[in-house]
Amino acid sequence: MRPLTPPARNPYWRFLVAGFRGQSAYPLATLAGLVANATFGVLKGSIMGAAVESSGGELAGYTAGSMAAFVWLGQGLLGSVNLWGGSDLQTRIKSGDVAVDFLRPVSVQASHVLTDVGKGLFGLLPRGLPSVLIGVAIGGMVLPSDPSAYALGLISLLLGIAISHACIYAVGTAGFWLVESRGVAVFYMSFSGLFAGLYTPIYLFPDWLLTLALLTPFPSMMQLPVDVLSGQVTGAGAWQHLGVQALWLAIVLAVGHLTTRAGRRRLEVQGG
Amino acid sequence: MNVIETEGLTRVFTGRPERGNRLRRSRHVAVDDLDLTVEAGESVGYIGANGAGKSTTIKMLVGILVPTSGTVTTMGLHPLKQRRVLARRIGVVFGQRSQLWWDLPVRESFSILAAIHSLTAADERARTAELVEMLEMGEFLATPVRQLSLGQRMRAEVAAALLHRPDLVILDEPTIGLDVLSKQRLREFLVAQRREHGTTLLLTTHDMGDVERLCDRVLVVDHGRLAFDGTLDGLARTVGARRELVVDLAAASPDLVDVDGAEHVRSDSGGLRQRLAFDPQRTTAARVLAAISERAEVLDLSIEEPDIEDVVREIYRATR
Numbered sequence: 107m108r109p110l111t112p113p114a115r116n117p118y119w120r121f122l123v124a125g126f127r128g129q130s131a132y133p134l135a136t137l138a139g140l141v142a143n144a145t146f147g148v149l150k151g152s153i154m155g156a157a158v159e160s161s162g163g164e165l166a167g168y169t170a171g172s173m174a175a176f177v178w179l180g181q182g183l184l185g186s187v188n189l190w191g192g193s194d195l196q197t198r199i200k201s202g203d204v205a206v207d208f209l210r211p212v213s214v215q216a217s218h219v220l221t222d223v224g225k226g227l228f229g230l231l232p233r234g235l236p237s238v239l240i241g242v243a244i245g246g247m248v249l250p251s252d253p254s255a256y257a258l259g260l261i262s263l264l265l266g267i268a269i270s271h272a273c274i275y276a277v278g279t280a281g282f283w284l285v286e287s288r289g290v291a292v293f294y295m296s297f298s299g300l301f302a303g304l305y306t307p308i309y310l311f312p313d314w315l316l317t318l319a320l321l322t323p324f325p326s327m328m329q330l331p332v333d334v335l336s337g338q339v340t341g342a343g344a345w346q347h348l349g350v351q352a353l354w355l356a357i358v359l360a361v362g363h364l365t366t367r368a369g370r371r372r373l374e375v376q377g378g
Numbered sequence: 379m380n381v382i383e384t385e386g387l388t389r390v391f392t393g394r395p396e397r398g399n400r401l402r403r404s405r406h407v408a409v410d411d412l413d414l415t416v417e418a419g420e421s422v423g424y425i426g427a428n429g430a431g432k433s434t435t436i437k438m439l440v441g442i443l444v445p446t447s448g449t450v451t452t453m454g455l456h457p458l459k460q461r462r463v464l465a466r467r468i469g470v471v472f473g474q475r476s477q478l479w480w481d482l483p484v485r486e487s488f489s490i491l492a493a494i495h496s497l498t499a500a501d502e503r504a505r506t507a508e509l510v511e512m513l514e515m516g517e518f519l520a521t522p523v524r525q526l527s528l529g530q531r532m533r534a535e536v537a538a539a540l541l542h543r544p545d546l547v548i549l550d551e552p553t554i555g556l557d558v559l560s561k562q563r564l565r566e567f568l569v570a571q572r573r574e575h576g577t578t579l580l581l582t583t584h585d586m587g588d589v590e591r592l593c594d595r596v597l598v599v600d601h602g603r604l605a606f607d608g609t610l611d612g613l614a615r616t617v618g619a620r621r622e623l624v625v626d627l628a629a630a631s632p633d634l635v636d637v638d639g640a641e642h643v644r645s646d647s648g649g650l651r652q653r654l655a656f657d658p659q660r661t662t663a664a665r666v667l668a669a670i671s672e673r674a675e676v677l678d679l680s681i682e683e684p685d686i687e688d689v690v691r692e693i694y695r696a697t698r
Contacts, residue, residue, distance in 0.1 A: 117494040124490055128481040131522065205442045206477045210494050211465035371444050371458075374391065375437055 121217045125224025136232045139185055143233060144240050147181040151245045154306065166309040167338070171248030175336035176307055178241025180328055183263075185229030187270035187327045189298040191291030194218065195278035200285060205375045215275060215362050222271035250337025258344045259335030265351040266331035269358060273323050276362035282369025297322065303329030323354040379454070381546050381578045382416035382439060386448035389434050389602075408434040410602035411448070418545070421572060421579040423593035423610075427690050431602035432582040436550055439580075440470055453546060466495060469539035473551035476531070477538050478523040484534050485519045488541060495542035509537040512567050529560035536564060540571060547571075549581040553588055565591045586686045598693045605697045611659070617692035620655040622682040623666055627652065628675035637669045 113119040129136075151174055158165045158173045168176065195218050198204040207214045241247035250256070277294055281287040299305060301324035308319045308329050319325055330347040333339040339347055389409040409431045416422055426432050437443035438450050441457025441464060450457060455464045471477075478487040485506075492502035510516055513533040518526055526534065532552065540547060547568075553561045569592065571577050583589060589596060589610065596613045598606035606613060622643060630649040635642045639661030643653040656666050663681055670676060 114489075115493050115496075115499065117490070120490045120493045124479055124482060124486070127486075128479060131481040201475075203475050205437070205472065206475055208442045208461065209440060209465055209468075209470050209477075211462040212494055373442065373444075375442050 117212050118216055118220050121220040122224040122227075125221035125226075126228045127224075128221075129225040129228040133232075136185070136229075139229075140233050140236055143181045143184055143237055147178055147237060147240065147245065150181070150305075151177045151241075155246070166307060168307065169248075171246060172336060172338050173307075174241060174245045174247040175249070176303075176332055176338070178237050178245050178247045179332045179335050180304060181241075182230075182234040182237030183266070183328055183331065184304075185233030186226035186267050187302070188222070188226070188274045189270070189295065189302055189304060189324075189327070191274065191277060191294035191298065192288070193274045193278040193291075194222070195275055196281050196287050196291065199278070199281035199287070199373075202375045204373070208370070208373075215359075215366050218278075219268070219272050219275050219359075219362070222274065223268055226267040226271060250335075252337055252340060255334065255337035255340060255344075258348065259331065259337075262331040262334040262344070262348055262351060265348065265355060266327045269323055269351060269355050270327040272355060272358040272362055273327070276358050276365055279362060279365035279369050282365070282372050285374075298324050298327075301325060302327050303332065323358055326351045326354040379418050380415050380451075381418050381420070382414060382450075382452055382580070384412055384414040384435075384439075384448060384450045387412040387414070387435070387438060387445055387450055388447045389431075389438060389443065390446045408602055409438070409445075412599075412602065412604060414597070414604070416578065416580060418578055419572075419576050420595055421593050422581070423589040423596045424580060424582045424599065425584075425589065425596065425686055425690060426582075426599035426605075427687070427694075430599045430690075432599055433550060434602075435599070436470075436548055436580075436582065440464070440468060440548065466542065467544055468546045468548060469542065469544035470548045471535050471539045471550065471552050473532070473535075473549075473554045476523065476535065478531070478534055480524050481522055483520045483522055484515065484526070487523060487534070487538060491538055491541050497542060505541055505543070509541065512570065513537050514563065528555050529557060532556060532560065533564065536567070540577075543575060544577070546578045546580070549579070549583075551582060551584065553583065553585050561585070561587065568592055584686050586683050586689065589686070590683075598690060600690075600694050600697070606693050613689065613693075614657075614659060616696060617689050620657050620684065621663070623654045623656060623663060623670075624680045624682060625652055625654070625667075625670055625674075625676050626650060626678040628677050631674045634670055634673060637666060637673075640666045640669070 154173050154177055155170055158168055158170050163169065195204065198207065207217065242249065277290055278287065280290045284290065301308065301319040301322050303325060308316055308325055311319060330351055334344045334347050387409055388411055391406045391408055392403045412435065424432055434443065438445050439452050439457060441461045444458060452464060453467045457464055478484065479490065488506050489502065497505065510519060513536065515533055515537065518530050523531065523534070536552060553564060556564065565588065568579065572579060579592065581588065581592065593610060596606065596608065596610055597604060606616065623640070627650055632649060633642050633645050634652055634654060637654060640654040640656040643655050645652045654666060667676065667679065
């Protein structure tokens, strides 16, 4: 049997850590992100709170407390999932720096996705946790009492972060064909936020729109982890959420793998 | 063993023109039917004008660009299909691109690269220490890459590419933008690496000094085709790679036309500054200077090497 490689000698672990540490180099930007998160959280919280109140204290299964949890957990996730569509891969294809990635004896997809997941995990500390604290302190957010919500929620959260970055990577591979793929990112952004449950819970959508949303990976990035973390969905429902997420992770990773393989042959490294 | 072997290597870029009929695709042959062989241990300078096809060739050699036609094997491997195996055996520096982690200390980049290349912890320590000493990187090892000067970053880039002791090192413009001292240090390092490890070296450059100090074989490429393949001496014979001795004299003097082994090129400031060309194969700067000193008092002097652009232009002129 091959002895296990210690983490420090595993390149993929190192990519994850490099992403985490690289992100910590910009404390001021992180603080600005938190302030923006909190500001919009207060706005969103009061609008959604009013919506729950006007429909008699319950809306699509949400109470005032669980709606606040939806809002503040979602805000907290914003620093960790990527809903805006741009990626390092996209800029590196455009500048030609992606050549360096292909000159390493590792999977280009895994190195990019893990670096971004590392950045996303860092985001939980200065943006995720404070958002939850603000939500509890001033937003009227209710924390789940069942410990399994935290355990399953954590797994769901990690899956959501991984799906988001694996999906963004797959989208970024469009650059192999287009070079300038900002249009693709804008197109992505116009659906991602809505279907991820950034603005309202997707359960408020009319049936046809909800069905459409559930046919995309976006709910798995934010809505489902928030459902599980907040204790809004528990037991078998929570496990079902995790299953759906695992499926989406497999799908977006497979797509990214195939587009990398096909796109590589089309790559024309830019800029000499 | 042949480290690099290409046969009929061709790359055509197609694209839509910026102006004119945008429906008709433009066609640009960047590398044209190139046959190339580099043996283990050689040190090859790959030179040519901008757009001559140097970088395109290198990209195909390392597997980041698909040839339109022809074959290429590097280290006996298929660069596209065996990308990861090949990546363990070659080190590449693109002067304009960084392989280091922008936000992390230099030391951390080396350590991640060591993990990528499966170096053991002990090997990583030893090799890093060796490179740090030879390239004098001790003072900026803890500095984030984004805060390095260009000279420091280039040394770190070269170290990063050589960390895993690759058999073949490909350097694309490694000394671009460096000052004289940094260039010198880098060249000495590369010479030492070749001597100790028998590393094969392929480099593109715009600096004749790189070629003269590092390469024992020169390839000149023109419009994607080889215009010259031979030794540096052969190149000098073909184009007369002469140097120019520029002397500032104490008093205006008539043109120094009768200096042995040197040819008067030009006089400026009424004869106060004169330029004499000589062939370093036939005479030395010292001898030329001595001959001038017999005729006039020399206050200051400098020696100018031929521009690589001039050499390339001469080759192009001779072969077209």
